[in-house]
Amino acid sequence: MSSARLQVPPRIVQGDVFKLRLLVNHPMDSGFLRDIDGVLIQRNVIRHLLCTLNGREVFRVEPTTGVAANPLFEFYLRATESGEMLFRWVDDKAYIGELRHHLVVEPANASKPTSN
Amino acid sequence: MRLFACRLYLGVVLAGLVFSLPLQAQQRIIALDKLQSGLNFSGAEVQSLQADEFANPGNIALDNGNKLWAKPDGNSNKSCQSCHGELTRMKGVSIRYPAIDKASGKLFNLEDRIRNCRVKNQKAPEWAFESDELLAVSLAITSASRGLPLQANIEGAAKSHFENGQRIFMTRQGQMNLACTNCHDQHYGQKLFTDPLSQGQANGYPLYRIDWQKVASLERRLRFCYTGVKAEIPSWGHSDMRDISLYLMWRGQGLPVEAPAVRK
Numbered sequence: 001m002s003s004a005r006l007q008v009p010p011r012i013v014q015g016d017v018f019k020l021r022l023l024v025n026h027p028m029d030s031g032f033l034r035d036i037d038g039v040l041i042q043r044n045v046i047r048h049l050l051c052t053l054n055g056r057e058v059f060r061v062e063p064t065t066g067v068a069a070n071p072l073f074e075f076y077l078r079a080t081e082s083g084e085m086l087f088r089w090v091d092d093k094a095y096i097g098e099l100r101h102h103l104v105v106e107p108a109n110a111s112k113p114t115s116n
Numbered sequence: 117m118r119l120f121a122c123r124l125y126l127g128v129v130l131a132g133l134v135f136s137l138p139l140q141a142q143q144r145i146i147a148l149d150k151l152q153s154g155l156n157f158s159g160a161e162v163q164s165l166q167a168d169e170f171a172n173p174g175n176i177a178l179d180n181g182n183k184l185w186a187k188p189d190g191n192s193n194k195s196c197q198s199c200h201g202e203l204t205r206m207k208g209v210s211i212r213y214p215a216i217d218k219a220s221g222k223l224f225n226l227e228d229r230i231r232n233c234r235v236k237n238q239k240a241p242e243w244a245f246e247s248d249e250l251l252a253v254s255l256a257i258t259s260a261s262r263g264l265p266l267q268a269n270i271e272g273a274a275k276s277h278f279e280n281g282q283r284i285f286m287t288r289q290g291q292m293n294l295a296c297t298n299c300h301d302q303h304y305g306q307k308l309f310t311d312p313l314s315q316g317q318a319n320g321y322p323l324y325r326i327d328w329q330k331v332a333s334l335e336r337r338l339r340f341c342y343t344g345v346k347a348e349i350p351s352w353g354h355s356d357m358r359d360i361s362l363y364l365m366w367r368g369q370g371l372p373v374e375a376p377a378v379r380k
Contacts, residue, residue, distance in 0.1 A: 003176060003179060005170065005175065005179075021170060070329065072171050
């Protein structure tokens with residue numbers, strides 16, 4: 001239930017705009033479907049997903065029943081600083097999921113190719 | 117006169133033999149070089165989702181399966197790994213299922229084998245058919261054989277199962293009065309409403325179905341086909357379902373295993 005996968009580029013240089021992809025394992029039950037035995041499945045979707053970098057909000061989404069199971073969130077950030085990324089999401093059952101990632105941003109001048 | 121009747125009778129018997137021979141033989145309706153994975157009949161979006169190592173939603177179940185493989189459970193306090201070793205050692209296992217279980221003489225698919233091993237050797241509570249855990253482990257074992265060609269054995273004790281599977285595949289049933297062969301041999305590539313009909317190949321199972329938003333076994337897919345032709349669905353784990361699976365694996369012989377596969 002709690003698992004999620006995060007994809008960031010292997011190397012991020014300061015000033016870069018880079019893509020983040022977060023795949024969250026969640027059933028996203030809309031509350032309209034029935035299971036194999038015909039019993040209505042209670043609505044259970046992620047209500048709120050927040051991403052912070054060093055405690056500062058950088059991305060937030062509030063999905064509803066229109067989002068399919070195992071949602072994939074894709075967004076872009078401009079690399080400014082290294083630090084702790086924290087993804088936190090809450091669903092209708094008040095379950096709280098978390099994913100931490102240590103973001104490493106290389107200084108811009110180090111990215112210049114050495115000439116010789 | 118009597119001789120004539122006898123001759124006529126013999127003739128009829130012989131003619132019957134000749135005409136029934138093609139049905140008895142292991143004749144391929146779709147030639148081996150014409151086989152196509154269901155992926156070829158899927159849209160570009162589905163194909164790119166399957167190819168995407170990160171976003172492929174089957175990966176979540178696969179991760180879970182890898183964890184379960186190494187997790188001790190039950191009264192034996194052993195994990196799958198304690199006896200079978202690393203998952204990579206399962207390479208080449210899934211391609212020969214369904215296969216005859218020596219102990220019971222029944223035809224087991226991979227999920228049956230896992231369930232059986234879990235209760236008998238691991239001494240752990242049974243996993244229900246189509247439970248997330250069962251499918252996760254099944255997917256993990258299948259993915260160890262990724263890219264290998266299907267190679268079901270239909271000789272020996274499996275032969276009668278194969279023949280029964282072939283018979284069901286060729287037999288019209290349900291309110292729609294359709295046999296599997298009517299769609300998947302005779303009309304693949306054409307459209308059923310808006311969907312292209314596939315050959316009904318089983319090389320991707322267990323796979324992630326976007327429609328169901330989770331990983332599904334071949335048995336669940338077959339049950340869905342039964343619903344489609346409005347036929348009575350056999351109970352979970354019914355031997356007919358295993359027999360059809362065996363026929364499908366033989367029919368798709370040589371197709372590479374896709375894991376985790378994605379279908380619409």
